Amino acid sequence: MQAIAEFFQYVMSLGSYIVLPILIFFIALILGTKVDRAFRSAVFIGIALIGINLMTKFLADNLGPAVKLMSENAGLNLDIIDVGWGAVAGAIWSTxxxxxxxxxxxxxxxxxxxxxxxxxxxxxxxxxxHIVTAGVLTYVATGNVILGFVGMLLMAFMVFKLADWSAPLVQKFYGLEGISLPTNSALAPLVLGVPLNYLLDKIPFVRKSNLKFDSLQKYLGPIGEPAIMALIIGAGIGIVAKYPLKETLGLAMNLSAVMIILPKIVSILVDGLSAIQDSSKIFLEKHLKGREVYLGLDAAVAIGHPSVLTVSLILIPLTVLIAAVLPGNRMMPFADLTSITFRMILIVALVHGNVLKTLLIGIVVIAQILIAGTITSPLITNVYLSLGNTLPDGAVGISSFAAGSLFTGFSIIQLLSFSVTSIAVCAVVWGLFFLVQKKELAKAINLAEVSDDLSEVASDEI
Structure with a gap:
């Protein structure tokens, strides 16, 4: 067991941009891809992952200090600090x-x-x-290692099923054929988003709203272009953070640059995936009688979509406001603010980029993350401190926008630790999800198909 643990720890230390291309290379060969094409595919995927990581870090480096100043200027005195998913994941892997x-x-x-x-x-x-965290926090909450492993395996099953159900939507909306996104930070908001979308459609004004992020330029002119919107949002954040003019303009330009560069990097990744997508079709037809199997990738492959980036930039300053006024919240959003992009990936696809629906569902998702993060903070703080870490100055605990904050993991922890009130609330949400998810996802997929058909018609006419 120790040898196995050391092997996987070494694998993890290599980094995703090394290990994933190696896995892709061998999977492509198994599927019958020629060696040269498999190698090219693996290299391009590695290059794209490096680019995505660089741009994500660039975004965090630019927004982090500004958001911190926004929080200070707003006079927030929240005593649970969002230390980011990376710090939490590092603690979890060490258990x-x-x-x-x-x-x-x-x-x-x-x-x-x-x-x-x-x-x-x-x-x-x-x-x-994400999956391991559900198990570890269940164990900390209950003191029962068996329940801990039950929580981990239940979480794994939940992630795989949600990835299966959402895969057709991912493939249609983002054009990622044969791909699913088993990243819990993207899947968890879908459990809230599906019933919320169903309920919003019962409100005539919302149901009739048809403004979409990809059509903003039509109504707003040049201001509606994603890069210009990012420029304006960046300038607004700089002003609220009371940045000097130089830093405000720099932040605005940097956010605008991300809006243009990140989608181009993601296109490199999609190019790299083309070989394995083609080979998988042939392999499945030949060896599995056409049985459908999805390649589960990091949801980062979809964060470059302009609609995802735009709504995330709008929600980041709103998150600070929500944290300030939300009853029961003690969590100070900070390190994970830029990860809001992941939380919006499937919501954007679900509502097909509808501006009003995306923002309304996004606000509810953020509120849920803050409350769940507050409730589960003692559990992750326990793990964090037991490994010799120290709390940030003035904090009584830590949390993140991952860990027990995501609805899926939170549900499992509350269920297995027999928290009656939380179980009742979670049961209502899950009940609504299962009641309408098949119809709602089918509707979303149909919208994406219609969009594809219209795009093909427009291309033919051109």
């Missing part, structure tokens, strides 16, 4: 349960595929930390 998490989840995934209980082959091993 005994974290060490065995990767091989256990991987074996579980393969068994479920063989038993035809999932279509997703999840090779996004870095984001296994």
């Amino acid at each position: 005994p349960m974290g060490i065995v998490g990767i091989p256990l989840i991987l074996v579980t995934n393969i068994v479920l595929i063989i038993l035809k209980q999932t279509k997703t082959l999840d090779i996004d091993i870095w984001n296994y930390h």
